[in-house]
Amino acid sequence: MPRATSEKFSRFHAPSAKPKSSGSGNVGTANPLFNVEKFGQHILKNPRVAQGIVDKANLRPTDIVLEVGPGTGNLTVRILERAKQCTAIELDPRMAAELVKRVQGKPEQKKLNVMIGDFVKAQLPYFDVCISNTPYKISSPLVFRLLSHRPIFRCAILMFQREFALRLVARPGDKFWGRLSANAQLYAKIDHIMKVGKDNFRPPPQVESSVVRIVPLDPPPPIRFEEFDGLTRLLFSRRNRTVHANLRAKGVYSMLEANYKTWCSQNDKTVDQSIDFKTRVEGILEESGFREQRPAKMDINDLLKLLHAFHENGIHFA
Structure with a gap:
């Protein structure tokens, strides 16, 4: 996998085949060229759900936002409307090119920084809030990478596979209470805030999804x-x-x-x-x-x- 870079996209990063236009609407269309299954990304196509996720972050005009797995930018464009800056980490260069194309020539272009590469290996920049339609295969690494990040961020609004989300927010005695629940809740307050059906994605995943809010404890407990x-x-x-x-x-x-x-x-x-x-x-x-x-x-x-x-x-x- 490519190592993430902080370099902004230019026209030279664009794919050789011209991608199909996503139109002027907010939803966007997944291009057949994009191998979303390979990269584990399902594009969120419902604009109301996308807006709801960004609303839950309570973004401030001074916020710097980290977005993981932006895809074609259905969350990104809404983040850019409210935040000072957004750094988006995308593994698929063609998806990233589509994202840059979407804001090209607009005021939001100056507020967007795209990093191409693997979130798990990337050197993360400073951020106040993290928002992610998380690729399922990096769900656990993403949570613990965020919780170990310093300086401590204000909150994260993250979408996961429903069962993983339920394990994150489980309480003692619940069906899903286990090692993941305890380890994550040692360092953060975690709440379930939204259910998202599979029909809200393109292509639809095989499972339902949920959105959680993670607020790190500050200071964290002095436990190794x-x-x-x-x-x-x-x-x-x-x-x-x-x-x-x-x-x-x-x-x-x-x-x-x-x-x-x-x-x-x-x-x-x-x-x-x-x-x-x-x-x-x-x-x-x-x-x-x-x-x-x-x-x-x-x-x-x-x-x-x-x-x-x-x-x-x-x-x-x-």
Whole structure:
């Protein structure tokens, strides 16, 4: 995949075959030349849905917006009406050329910067708000790339496959509560704000979609993500089993022992060769009261308390 670049498009980026005009309307038409299935992009064609997504962002005239996967620009043109600037990251050069053509010669042209390449590999610019009709295959990388971005942005309005969105916003005890829910909600407040039917896209995807709002916590909790993710990876592998049962899985104790030795080495501590990790883990679970808890019903505070109890006793998950 090409590496993203901050260079603006010129006429030399245009495809050799002349694309079919999208007309003067706001919706735009996907060109047969565009391989939307290859790039995982389904073009949002309903202008009311596009306007609704941009409205939910509550854009300010001073905002710099990052848009991921703009396609032919049905969201972009509405962003440009309200924001100071929009940087759009598009993997398909032909889609990007269509987007540039759409604003060519208009006042909005000066406000648009197109980056050609893979969002996951791109060096992200500063932005206040992120808006995305997200290609399904980068849904999880996009969420955690945004949550790790600094400086912290104000909010993100993101469209995902319905099931992925429901996992993001799930609460303890819900059907979809799991590792993704806990890891994302550790760093942000996430709300479901809109359902979008498959008929609003060209070509229609095989699944329904939803739009979520992500507002990062500022400041973020002082928790090393790799540690929290290491714990949730173990607990939610079988979310309806008890914490004790999950931590008894094959290889867990040897992994914790290896992590302990690494931690001692990094912190100039002497390795205590007498530690029985099975006994220590079971003691921590008994003392903390989480032995018989089931991850499916544990909230963020429960997970943080359990992680803290392990750290207090020299047990690490990364």
